[in-house]
Amino acid sequence: MGLILREKAEYLATFRWLEVFLMETLARWVPTTPEMEVKVLMGRHIWDAAQHADALGKRTFELRAPLHYTLTPLPPYLHTMQELSRVEDTPGRIQAIYDTIVPGFAARYQRYLQNSDSLLDEPSFRVIEGILHDYARMRKESEELRSELRETLVFDADRAQGWSRQESAVAEIVSHGSGSTLAREMIA
Amino acid sequence: MTASAKRKTVLGVVLCADPAREECFHVAQLDSEMQKFESGMSEEARRERLHRHMNNEMGALEIAAQCLADFPEAPWELRLQLARQAFDESRHVRALYQRLLQLGGYKGEFPIGNFEWAVTNMCDTLAARLAIQNRTFEAGQMDLLGALRQIWRSVGDETTAEVLEHILADEINHVRFANQWIRKMIQSDRRLLLKVASAVRVLAETNAALSEEPGPSSGETSAQQHTKIGINVEDRRHADFSDDEINEILRQAGMSSLVA
DSSP: OOOOHHHHHHHHHHHHHHHHHHHHHHHHHHHHOOOHHHHHHHHHHHHHHHHHHHHHHHHHHHTTSOTTOOOOOOHHHHHHHHHHTTOOSHHHHHHIIIIIIHHHHHHHHHHHHHHSOTTTTHHHHHHHHHHHHHHHHHHHHHHHHHHHTTTTOOOOHHHHHHHHHHHHHOOOOOOTTSOGGGHHHHHO | OOGGGOEEEETTEEEEOOOOOOTTOOEESSGGGSOOOSSTTSHHHHHHHHHHHHHHHHHHHHHHHHHHHHOTTSOHHHHHHHHHHHHHHHHHHHHHHHHHHHTTOOTTSSOEEOHHHHHHTTOOSHHHHIIIIIIIIIHHHHHHHHHHHHHHHHTTOHHHHHHHHHHHHHHHHHHHHHHHHHHHHHHHOTHHHHHHHHHHHHHHHHHHHHTTSOSTTTTOOHHHHHHHHOOOHHHHHHTTOOHHHHHHHHHHTTOGGGOO
């Protein structure tokens, strides 16, 4: 059986947290990353993540949760994200975002689509399909950048693979039964 | 420690420490360290203009990004605008860099300065940062771009003029949303007005303290510099400056005769 309505809202609220986290991580890294081309790439993608968070936050409201409702992921995933956000070197930051976080989030969005229904939850599908389309473009742009800076930046593939294993090892990230979808009724 | 919390001291003035830059760049602390040219539009001077502008846009990107990092509790609609600004500024950096390369320039060819970042990030409220960066620096850039696009056209460089036209269009939006949000924030918390006024005063004091350094540009006040380039009244209106505010800016720039 697929997700019930309340669970869908909880997933989308958690996804919204992920997008705000992505936006804020990129925002913190722009002034502290020396390479101009990398700042430019991250600056572009701040706006992508913000738009994703906005669309998800509007959709949570349609699912009887508060507008822009946001749920923090479960502690194991939260700790993994916090650890990644502490990476200091430029190649590591690029790998953390484009080899670990973005593909990791994409896999979770795909799983949501597999567990939801494309008719009754079609508005969520539209939002998520748009995000996945943006992710593909963002990763392509990061590949182009790596190619441009291949003589100055050295990437450690093993480290990125380790992070990806750590990210994907966390199966469940959503805090169910939080009462999120009831929050509007409680406020009323 | 966040990037905006680090400090440096220049001529006794405490400012926010510089954002990260590649080693190829020489970061100037004073205007007198910047390269200046006898002929304002020689080939080298053109590259210097683009190089300086590129770094200024990088600073604007960094300031917008730092606002997102430092003020997570700001209204979501305002954060969206700041995210959009980060996107716009990053495109400006890219466009100017492309043009610089086309004209034979390169990163680090000239000294750069991070004055806007250094002053803006001394403010501890978002309203004050918007007042300094968007409403003051970016609005000043609107005036400058209004004149510069014609200067580039006058030397036959339509490509650069068109880049500046697009940048100007984006900057108007950045100034407009800042004007609107500053008003909204002050309406809901009158104490912010003091913060904004204090930030504007600190900016004027900092400008005065740093321009005491003898150099090619000393002796010229910002009002005099503004008089030279003129006030972009039409775009300031688009950016939601009121007529009273525009008149006040014209007076400060010594253009009282233009005020109706």
